[in-house]
C-alpha cells in the first residue's frame with residue numbers, strides 16, 4: 001500500500017563511512033612515507049648516511065659512527081671583546097669566561113685506528129657560560145670540505161665502501177667519484193701536499209661551513225671561524241715530538257697528554273668575514289685570505305680524559321646549536337649534519353649499556369694515554385678515515 005506522505009527511501013550513508021574513516025590513516029601513512037623517503041628514493045636521509053658510515057667503518061658498539069677515535073679535552077674560553085661587534089652573545093665579550101668540554105678525534109668509524117693512518121684531525125667544542133649561552137662546533141684541520149652537498153657526500157661514502165673481496169675501498173670507484181665531482185679539487189690538492197698530522201696542539205681547526213652573525217643593531221655578517229694554535233710553551237713546534245719514546249697507535253693522543261702535563265695548550269679563535277661576492281654556501285671554496293679577520297678570544301685546554309667515562313662522551317656536537325646572535329647559513333651541509341648527528345647519537349646512546357666499562361679515567365699526566373681504554377667492541381668491517389682520496 002502506498003500513501004501520499006510516503007518519503008522516498010534515504011540514500012545509505014555507509015559509503016561515507018568507508019571513504020572517510022580510512023582517509024586520516026592513509027594521510028598519516030603518506031606523511032610517514034614522505035618522511036621516510038619512499039617517494040624520493042635518492043634523497044640522502046640520516047638513516048642512509050649512518051648506515052653507510054657503518055658499512056664503511058664497522059659497527060663499534062657504543063662509539064660514534066664517524067670520528068670514532070677520540071678523547072675528551074677540558075678547559076675554558078676567554079672572549080677578547082674584539083668580536084663583540086659581530087654577534088649579540090656575551091660569550092665574545094671582553095674577559096667573559098665560558099666552560100669548555102671538547103673532543104679531539106680522528107676521522108672514520110674505527111675507534112682503534114692507528115694515529116699514523118689519520119689523513120686529518122678534528123676538534124669539537126661545547127662552550128657554555130653561567131647565563132645559559134651555549135655554542136657547539138665540530139671542525140676539521142682541512143681548509144675545505146671535499147664536496148658541497150649532502151647528496152655528493154653520500155655518494156663519496158658509497159664510493160669509499162670496502163670492496164668485499166679486499167676489505168678496502170675500490171680505487172677505481174673512488175677515482176670515478178672524484179672525476180665526476182670536480183668540486184673535490186681544492187680538497188685533493190690540499191691533501192696531496194699536507195704533511196702527516198704531527199700534533200693536535202700544532203693544528204688549526206676550521207668550521208668550513210659558514211654562519212650568519214647578527215649584532216645588537218641587527219646588522220648581519222656571514223663568517224667562518226678557525227681555532228689557530230698559539231705559540232706558547234706547551235704548544236711550541238720546537239719541542240721534541242714524542243715519537244722516539246712513544247711511537248705507536250696513540251702517538252697523537254700521547255703527545256697531547258704530555259704537552260698538557262707541562263702546561264695549557266691554547267688556540268686563538270679567529271672569525272673570517274665574507275665579502276658580498278664570496279661563496280657562502282659552498283664548503284669546497286675557500287674565501288680569499290685578504291678578507292677581514294677578527295681575533296675573538298682564546299681557547300685554553302687544561303686537561304684531557306679518555307672518552308669512555310669522559311665529560312664529552314654523551315655530547316652530540318651538533319653544529320647548529322648556537323649562541324645568541326649566531327644562525328646557520330643556507331649551506332646545505334649544515335642542516336644535513338644536524339639531522340645525521342642526531343641519528344648517529346641516538347644509535348650509540350641506545351648501545352651504551354653494552355659498552356665495556358672503563359678501567360678508570362686516565363688523567364693527562366700518563367705517558368701511555370689511550371683514548372679508548374677498552375677492547376672487546378663488536379667489529380664488522382674496518383676502513384680508514386672517511387675523507388678518502
Ligand code: HEM
Nearest residue numbers: 064065066067103122124138139140207208336340344345
Ligand atoms: C653531510 C656532511 C656530513 C655528514 C653526513 C657528517 C657525519 C658525521 C657523523 C655521523 C658524525 C658522528 C656524530 C656522533 O655520533 O656524535 C660526525 C662527526 C663529526 N663531524 Fe661530520 N659530517 C658531515 C660534515 C662535516 C663537516 C663539514 C665537518 C667539519 C667542518 C665535520 C666534522 C665532524 C667532526 C669534527 C665530528 C666529530 C664530532 C665529535 O667529536 O663528536 N663533519 N660527522
